[in-house]
Amino acid sequence: MTSATRPVERPRPTPAILRQGLRVIWIGIRQQKKIFAVAVVGSALWALATVATAWAIGYVTEHAVSPAVESGNVTSRGLWLIFLVLFGVLLVNMTGVVLRRVAASIAGFNLQALYRQRVTRQYLRLPLSWHHSHPSGQLLSNAHADIEAAWQIFNPLPMAIGVIVMLVIAGTQMVLVDPFLALIGFLVFPGLFAANLVFQRVMSPRITKAQQLRAEVAEVAHESFEAGMLVKAMGREQEETNRFGGVTNDLRDSLINVGRTRGMFEPVIEAIPVLGTLAVLAVGTARVASGDLSAADVVEIAYLFSILAFPVRALGWVLAEIPRSVVGFRRVDSVLQAKGSMDYGEGTLPREGAAHSRSEGVSYAYAEPAERAVLGAEDPLEAATLPVGPQRAMAIRDVTLDVPAGRTVALVGPTGSGKSTLTSLVLRLMDPDSGSVTMDSIDLRGVRKGEVPEVGTLVAQQTFMFDDPVRDNVTLGADLSDEVVWEALRTARADGFVSAMPGALDAMIGERGGNLSGGQRQRIALARAIVRKPRLLVLDDATSAVDPSIEQAILGGLRETGDGMTVLVVAYRMATIQLADHIVYVEQGQVMDQGTHQELVTRCEGYGDLVNAYAREAAERAAVAADEETV
Numbered sequence: 001m002t003s004a005t006r007p008v009e010r011p012r013p014t015p016a017i018l019r020q021g022l023r024v025i026w027i028g029i030r031q032q033k034k035i036f037a038v039a040v041v042g043s044a045l046w047a048l049a050t051v052a053t054a055w056a057i058g059y060v061t062e063h064a065v066s067p068a069v070e071s072g073n074v075t076s077r078g079l080w081l082i083f084l085v086l087f088g089v090l091l092v093n094m095t096g097v098v099l100r101r102v103a104a105s106i107a108g109f110n111l112q113a114l115y116r117q118r119v120t121r122q123y124l125r126l127p128l129s130w131h132h133s134h135p136s137g138q139l140l141s142n143a144h145a146d147i148e149a150a151w152q153i154f155n156p157l158p159m160a161i162g163v164i165v166m167l168v169i170a171g172t173q174m175v176l177v178d179p180f181l182a183l184i185g186f187l188v189f190p191g192l193f194a195a196n197l198v199f200q201r202v203m204s205p206r207i208t209k210a211q212q213l214r215a216e217v218a219e220v221a222h223e224s225f226e227a228g229m230l231v232k233a234m235g236r237e238q239e240e241t242n243r244f245g246g247v248t249n250d251l252r253d254s255l256i257n258v259g260r261t262r263g264m265f266e267p268v269i270e271a272i273p274v275l276g277t278l279a280v281l282a283v284g285t286a287r288v289a290s291g292d293l294s295a296a297d298v299v300e301i302a303y304l305f306s307i308l309a310f311p312v313r314a315l316g317w318v319l320a321e322i323p324r325s326v327v328g329f330r331r332v333d334s335v336l337q338a339k340g341s342m343d344y345g346e347g348t349l350p351r352e353g354a355a356h357s358r359s360e361g362v363s364y365a366y367a368e369p370a371e372r373a374v375l376g377a378e379d380p381l382e383a384a385t386l387p388v389g390p391q392r393a394m395a396i397r398d399v400t401l402d403v404p405a406g407r408t409v410a411l412v413g414p415t416g417s418g419k420s421t422l423t424s425l426v427l428r429l430m431d432p433d434s435g436s437v438t439m440d441s442i443d444l445r446g447v448r449k450g451e452v453p454e455v456g457t458l459v460a461q462q463t464f465m466f467d468d469p470v471r472d473n474v475t476l477g478a479d480l481s482d483e484v485v486w487e488a489l490r491t492a493r494a495d496g497f498v499s500a501m502p503g504a505l506d507a508m509i510g511e512r513g514g515n516l517s518g519g520q521r522q523r524i525a526l527a528r529a530i531v532r533k534p535r536l537l538v539l540d541d542a543t544s545a546v547d548p549s550i551e552q553a554i555l556g557g558l559r560e561t562g563d564g565m566t567v568l569v570v571a572y573r574m575a576t577i578q579l580a581d582h583i584v585y586v587e588q589g590q591v592m593d594q595g596t597h598q599e600l601v602t603r604c605e606g607y608g609d610l611v612n613a614y615a616r617e618a619a620e621r622a623a624v625a626a627d628e629e630t631v
């Protein structure tokens, strides 16, 4: 199960957690002062009206019902009195409930929306190095489940505040009416509150487990559908069915457990106020008989018991919500407080002509898995700001890479040698731990935010496509004419298949570009980069799924139209390598040699071995293709 679907765990409600919970509540209240005040006013009205209902019943019993019973005559004045008093109290009660519920929901959802926006903004602000140490599942969880968990407490909170008001008034009322009956109240209500707390404690882990299993069922179902082809191809249908059956049965058992526990507790909780009412009636009858109390007083107190029984549970809900709220808030806050954002200067980059990129003595180390931040930890580790030490894997070590203006430079090297890391540094997707990266001799750390993407573009092997028309996938919202889009598609050799699609530029390309082949997706991604007319185009294995002859045509085309463009290409094919003006060979994060293909073949053994392997692979592929043609 991914952390994206994992519900927020609930620690035990210790005093420290309760203190932190009150802090979270205070933070929320401060941000939603006005609407929260409306909710509290609504709740206080509801509380007053609820308690007043008992008084109203006592009042109409004394002034309308008892006289009518004694005289055996029902007067219209008596009926009007009953109607007006009860309707008045009911009206205030309803107004209070509406205000409380609507305002509480608005406050809770406002907070959720506010924190979702803050977290998303922060994700975009944080550098790639931070993202490397935070799995995307965790980020999804932050933006969704954690935020919900943090602010869910605002639903029962106003009601719980109203309950406190209610208990204070009811307690005073009971003491004023009769201290003996009040004593029963002071035993019953704390007892009811304690029973609710125990109930919440027992239920909490069971509900959390059911939530986890629900997420697991969804996860397994999602995996089964996603891997449908693999499951069929490998003949694993029965195993998949068993796997799904397993989690489904676990969920069923867990839900039965929740239902059983609830079934055992609820009658007890419901019985407590009923027993209290019986005790009030027993003691009250004796007090009425001895002339110390009126029947109306007893009715009033007995009714108070019945109407307070349910709202008192809101206090238990709030207490039960606090630990979840604390954990959710802690996890979200650790993202909001994360350091490692990039610093920007005020400099600008030229907009015309091909760019000259130079990386001087750059080193970069990714965070070790053990260093990766654990969101919500008391003291989250910020991998992005950790010093480079022997414990951090050096991906790039003291590399100097010069890409002259208007030239095509190929980066060649075995897998894991640091080519992609270098391309990310060249376009300042992350900052090197040491050394500097410049464009046209301007240090990229000193330029304004947004300058580098205006001038340089990266096309990676893994392309992302939006479930939008071709046009939108190329322009990404920029205001560009269809002619410009077609021109970019032509350069990327994508015009042919796009014009054959129904609707051409308006053709939908499906979820993640599912209506296209891998090579077609890569060509759309390439057009997306070309249409921006970058001064520096970085291709990181961006044409791996494209037919070699088409790849050559694309790169050849880029060279022809590219007098205003510098190209840095991570190359895996002989044909691509041969198109480059200059080749840089990297191994284990270091530049081992550079020069022309001929120079490197003769003097660099590693390069020679690698290109021989590429050539063999190309020859084998060509032989297979020839075989297929003759069949």
Ligand SMILES: Nc1ncnc2c1ncn2[C@@H]1O[C@H](COP(=O)(O)OP(=O)(O)OP(=O)(O)O)[C@@H](O)[C@H]1O
Residues within 6 Å of the ligand: 132, 366, 367, 393, 394, 395, 413, 414, 415, 416, 417, 418, 419, 420, 421, 422
């Ligand atoms: N996000 C990451 N977290 C930790 N280590 C990483 C990460 N990305 C890359 N590395 C490590 O950094 C080193 C260089 O990786 P990089 O992706 O730059 O190599 P590459 O030459 O582009 O490889 P390939 O040709 O397979 O794409 C490798 O040892 C790799 O394991």
